[in-house]
Amino acid sequence: MYRSMYEIRDNSKTSRGTIKVSGEHTLFIDPNQATATLGVVTNDKELSIAQQQNNLISSRLLLCLKNSGISEKDIQTITYQVFPQYRYEDGQQILTGYEVRQIFQITIKDINKVGMIIDEALKCGANVVESIQFVHSDPGYYYQNALSTAYKKAFEKAKTLSNVSGQNINPQPKMINEQQMNLPIPYANVQLLKAADQGAPVQPGQIAVRAAVSVEFHTY
Numbered sequence: 403m404y405r406s407m408y409e410i411r412d413n414s415k416t417s418r419g420t421i422k423v424s425g426e427h428t429l430f431i432d433p434n435q436a437t438a439t440l441g442v443v444t445n446d447k448e449l450s451i452a453q454q455q456n457n458l459i460s461s462r463l464l465l466c467l468k469n470s471g472i473s474e475k476d477i478q479t480i481t482y483q484v485f486p487q488y489r490y491e492d493g494q495q496i497l498t499g500y501e502v503r504q505i506f507q508i509t510i511k512d513i514n515k516v517g518m519i520i521d522e523a524l525k526c527g528a529n530v531v532e533s534i535q536f537v538h539s540d541p542g543y544y545y546q547n548a549l550s551t552a553y554k555k556a557f558e559k560a561k562t563l564s565n566v567s568g569q570n571i572n573p574q575p576k577m578i579n580e581q582q583m584n585l586p587i588p589y590a591n592v593q594l595l596k597a598a599d600q601g602a603p604v605q606p607g608q609i610a611v612r613a614a615v616s617v618e619f620h621t622y
Contacts, residue, residue: 419621421563421571425556426581426614427548433536433609436516439480440523440531441505449484449500456502459527464506466526470519472508481505505532511539538609548613549580556617569621581614 442459446452467477485501510516513536520531538544557573564571 418569420576420618421560421569421621422616422618423556423559423563424581424614424616425552425554425559426612427551427555428610428612429544429548430608430610431538431544433513433538434511435513435537435539436510437535437537438508438510438516438520438523438531439505439533440508440520440528441481441503442527443501443503443530445487445499445501447499449502452500452502453484456504460504460506463523463526463528466522467506467508467519470522471512471515472510472519476509476511478507479504480507503530505530536607536609541609541611544611545613548611549615552613552615553578553617556615560617560619564619564621572620572622574620575617576620577618579616581616 442456442463444452444456444459446455464477468474481503482505483503485503486497487499487501488495489498490496508519510519516534520534524531560571
């Protein structure tokens with residue numbers, strides 16, 4: 403993988419063993435867009451009325467989002483649910499009405515407008531905001547850089563171990579395993595959502611992009 407950087411020793415030498423090492427690297431990058439999950443919940447004794455109210459408010463919300471600069475392709479309905487509501491009397495289940503929930507996922511490409519757009523959505527009828535995730539539109543580029551550095555760190559570990567143990571290593575690795583990392587994406591907590599409701603700016607922080615590998619080298 404790194405022939406141009408390190409001398410390749412004679413592969414015909416007899417292998418005496420192996421060295422197994424790991425390497426990891428984390429990059430911290432600024433997000434350049436956000437994904438918000440929000441929507442409308444309505445309740446009524448009659449299902450048809452709850453649905454009509456939800457459709458009316460949701461239509462107003464969608465128009466508001468588009469007027470705020472969100473394109474139609476960046477708005478997606480991800481949940482539409484109907485929940486019967488009950489109360490219990492003397493051990494009996496009594497239907498009291500219905501809850502209708504419609505949730506949208508929107509992509510906000512101008513990260514400086516996250517607070518303003520959430521504020522407008524709440525004014526236009528959104529009454530549930532499930533999350534705001536801050537992301538980068540091209541995380542793969544940064545992950546590849548982190549992965550490359552993680553491998554280099556593993557190789558340096560292998561060289562150190564081989565030197566102190568009186569061995570040589572073949573710089574062509576016998577095996578490379580990429581370790582999957584499931585890191586949490588920065589999201590807006592309740593305090594940030596309240597700030598957005600008041601028109602205050604939402605601070606996204608940075609995103610951690612982490613890569614890790616385990617590598618095995620022949621020694622001789």
